[in-house]
Amino acid sequence: MSSQFSKEKYAIVLDDVKKTFDEKEFVLKGINLKIPRGSLTAIIGFSGTGKSVVLKHMLGLYKPTSGSVTVLGTDLSTLSSDNLTMFRCNYGVLFQSAALFDDMTVLENVCFPLEEHRRNLTKDQVLQIAQEKLRMVDLDPKHFHKLPSQISGGMQKRTGLARALALDPEILLYDEPTTGLDPILTEMVDDLILQTHRARPGTTSIMVSHDLNAAFRIADFIVMLDAGRVLLAGTADDFYKTDIELVRKFVDKGIKH
Amino acid sequence: MSQQKSGFIQSIANAMDYVAYSVLNGFLNFVHEVGSFCLFGFQSFRLLFTKPYRYGEIIKHMEFIGNQSVGIIALTSAFTGLALSFQIYLGFKTLNATDLVGPLVALAISRELGPVLTGLIVAARAGGAMAARLGTMRVNEQLDALDVMGVNTKQYLIGPRIIAAIFCMPLLTALFDFMAMVGSWFLCTKLVGLDHAVFMSKIKDAVQIHHIIEGLAKSAIFGIFFAVICTYKGYNTTGGAKGVGEATNRGVVISMVSIIIIDYFLMNIIRIFYVFTGISQ
Numbered sequence: 001m002s003s004q005f006s007k008e009k010y011a012i013v014l015d016d017v018k019k020t021f022d023e024k025e026f027v028l029k030g031i032n033l034k035i036p037r038g039s040l041t042a043i044i045g046f047s048g049t050g051k052s053v054v055l056k057h058m059l060g061l062y063k064p065t066s067g068s069v070t071v072l073g074t075d076l077s078t079l080s081s082d083n084l085t086m087f088r089c090n091y092g093v094l095f096q097s098a099a100l101f102d103d104m105t106v107l108e109n110v111c112f113p114l115e116e117h118r119r120n121l122t123k124d125q126v127l128q129i130a131q132e133k134l135r136m137v138d139l140d141p142k143h144f145h146k147l148p149s150q151i152s153g154g155m156q157k158r159t160g161l162a163r164a165l166a167l168d169p170e171i172l173l174y175d176e177p178t179t180g181l182d183p184i185l186t187e188m189v190d191d192l193i194l195q196t197h198r199a200r201p202g203t204t205s206i207m208v209s210h211d212l213n214a215a216f217r218i219a220d221f222i223v224m225l226d227a228g229r230v231l232l233a234g235t236a237d238d239f240y241k242t243d244i245e246l247v248r249k250f251v252d253k254g255i256k257h
Numbered sequence: 258m259s260q261q262k263s264g265f266i267q268s269i270a271n272a273m274d275y276v277a278y279s280v281l282n283g284f285l286n287f288v289h290e291v292g293s294f295c296l297f298g299f300q301s302f303r304l305l306f307t308k309p310y311r312y313g314e315i316i317k318h319m320e321f322i323g324n325q326s327v328g329i330i331a332l333t334s335a336f337t338g339l340a341l342s343f344q345i346y347l348g349f350k351t352l353n354a355t356d357l358v359g360p361l362v363a364l365a366i367s368r369e370l371g372p373v374l375t376g377l378i379v380a381a382r383a384g385g386a387m388a389a390r391l392g393t394m395r396v397n398e399q400l401d402a403l404d405v406m407g408v409n410t411k412q413y414l415i416g417p418r419i420i421a422a423i424f425c426m427p428l429l430t431a432l433f434d435f436m437a438m439v440g441s442w443f444l445c446t447k448l449v450g451l452d453h454a455v456f457m458s459k460i461k462d463a464v465q466i467h468h469i470i471e472g473l474a475k476s477a478i479f480g481i482f483f484a485v486i487c488t489y490k491g492y493n494t495t496g497g498a499k500g501v502g503e504a505t506n507r508g509v510v511i512s513m514v515s516i517i518i519i520d521y522f523l524m525n526i527i528r529i530f531y532v533f534t535g536i537s538q
Contacts, residue, residue: 088407099402113406
């Protein structure tokens with residue numbers, strides 16, 4: 001599937017996406033967005049502006065009320081439920097809470113997607129790949145056989161990222177990866193995202209965050225949402241130079257000089 | 258005066274509108290919920306027959322629903338048999354019909370109390386755990402993680418639990434029936450001094466194999482209901498830890514009430530079946 005769409009310039013295209021949950025108020029009021037293939041894009045904005053809803057549309061977890069979401073050249077609305085499930089193998093997602101399976105060890109968590117989708121691999125091969133992914137995110141092997149509850153928040157994020165990388169996805173999504181972490185851990189996770197992105201050329205990474213520092217430091221492309229609309233999309237320079245008052249306010253308050 | 262009268266009529270009309278709206282809305286919500294519930298159960302069941310097959314998950318849940326319920330079922334059933342037998346013994350003693358205690362207890366246990374009480378106990382123990390587990394997975398984003406990993410959550414998490422409940426419930430009911438009769442036998446022959454041979458022969462005369470099968474079949478249906486209700490509530494949990502608590506509570510309560518209501522309808526269906534097939538009731 002990946003080679004079929006390799007010519008596409010944009011990994012994800014949202015075309016006039018509108019979303020309402022109660023048929024009264026629109027959470028998304030016409031999002032137009034093109035995420036360049038191979039870029040590291042940050043989606044930022046105040047709380048409640050629809051960042052996570054946009055992310056869930058990209059994943060096909062939500063269907064737009066109107067408009068379309070095209071991922072790697074495929075309009076998600078044309079996929080049946082079963083095909084959409086299979087299509088999601090193109091994604092790797094690091095959740096805010098890491099979302100590790102609490103009844104599995106660290107290693108089993110990373111083995112799980114491989115066991116589900118790479119059934120031609122032997123058990124030893126699965127273990128080898130999982131260990132390689134865990135080493136890639138700098139997790140000490142002494143933690144491999146621990147349960148998620150027995151390791152720290154930072155290690156859980158690393159494990160979550162290793163699991164997201166297990167199937168070598170074309171698109172990596174990070175849903176508020178640093179929310180609730182201390183500044184040192186935040187920087188570590190940001191570096192990990194950047195390092196992972198650089199180590200995998202061609203992979204499109206999308207980070208949803210309200211951490212402006214991280215967005216400006218690591219992202220190639222930044223999208224700011226406000227009240228269900230794209231307020232500004234561009235590079236960090238575009239954000240510094242803009243005259244849009246709300247963006248200026250957000251940048252001035254959010255950036256630690 | 259007439260203005261006052263028309264105002265009064267208007268307020269009554271408004272109140273009636275409100276009542277009619279509330280009733281209709283409640284009914285529509287109920288229909289929607291039942292429809293979603295049926296669709297959820299059907300989809301989960303259908304997906305079990307698509308690849309990859311989840312034998313390992315089915316065995317794991319059978320161990321949880323079945324094996325881990327053995328102790329509690331054995332204990333409660335033995336004491337149910339003891340208590341029921343003693344009450345019936347006291348009543349029949351006044352009629353000088355104590356020989357009938359055994360058959361009456363056997364029929365009541367195998368046809369009604371066995372499946373119903375097993376259903377209630379397992380719904381509370383395993384059903385509650387299912388709802389809580391799935392609810393926690395939902396609020397901790399683990400279900401979303403499975404979805405985005407390309408794993409069909411209904412096939413992986415729901416279907417195996419339903420199948421496990423269908424297989425385990427008749428086995429647990431058989432255990433309940435057996436242990437309740439052991440309790441009844443102990444009370445009748447060892448505590449109140451009824452004759453062992455009479456106790457056994459009267460049971461053999463009264464209880465037919467279809468009475469036992471009837472109870473086991475009912476228990477399998479109770480298994481479908483509590484498994485689908487509890488997984489449905491857990492799967493659709495919203496709102497953090499409070500939501501998990503509410504989902505678990507609702508799942509267990511609705512399952513228990515449903516088992517008792519469904520039992521009545523199943524009893525009538527089985528009666529009609531006996532009439533049509535000519536099997537003695």
